[in-house]
Amino acid sequence: MRRAIALALIMVIIVLVAYFTKPTRQQCMDEAVAQYEKVLDNMVENAPATVSKELFRTTLLKAFEQGLSVKDNMVYQQIYQQKGGVNNTIGWGAFGLVQIHFK
Numbered sequence: 001m002r003r004a005i006a007l008a009l010i011m012v013i014i015v016l017v018a019y020f021t022k023p024t025r026q027q028c029m030d031e032a033v034a035q036y037e038k039v040l041d042n043m044v045e046n047a048p049a050t051v052s053k054e055l056f057r058t059t060l061l062k063a064f065e066q067g068l069s070v071k072d073n074m075v076y077q078q079i080y081q082q083k084g085g086v087n088n089t090i091g092w093g094a095f096g097l098v099q100i101h102f103k
Contacts, residue, residue, distance in 0.1 A: 018075035023093040025070045028077045031098035032091060036064050039102055 023031075044057045067082040076094035080087040091100035 015075055018094055021094075021096045022076055023096060023098050025072065025077065028070045028079050028091070028093045028098050029065075029068055031093075032068055032079050032081075032100050033061070033065060035091075035100040035102070037061065040064075 040057060040060055043060065044053050047053055047056050064081065069080045069082065069087070070093075071078045071080065076092055077098075078089060079091040079093065079098075079100065081090050082088075088103075090102060091098065093099070
């Protein structure tokens with residue numbers, strides 16, 4: 001019985017810490033854009049010479065930002081990118097951390 005109460009207390013403490021330390025919606029979006037800019041650098045380097053690289057970069061970044069959304073779950077944030085009407089999960093934010101994974 002004592003172990004069950006101790007386990008429940010530990011779980012409550014973990015949930016409270018996760019709730020109060022989850023990153024904000026803006027922090028999640030900023031981190032996703034920063035990570036995408038790193039990926040975008042490789043794409044722009046390999047762009048055809050006939051395309052203006054700055055225009056190509058700006059267009060891709062703007063399209064990414066428009067499709068970006070963050071869903072607030074109770075103890076963490078889930079980061080989505082919408083492509084063709086489908087939401088693809090690209091990352092999460094919890095305990096003050098934001099993790100982004102591009103496929």
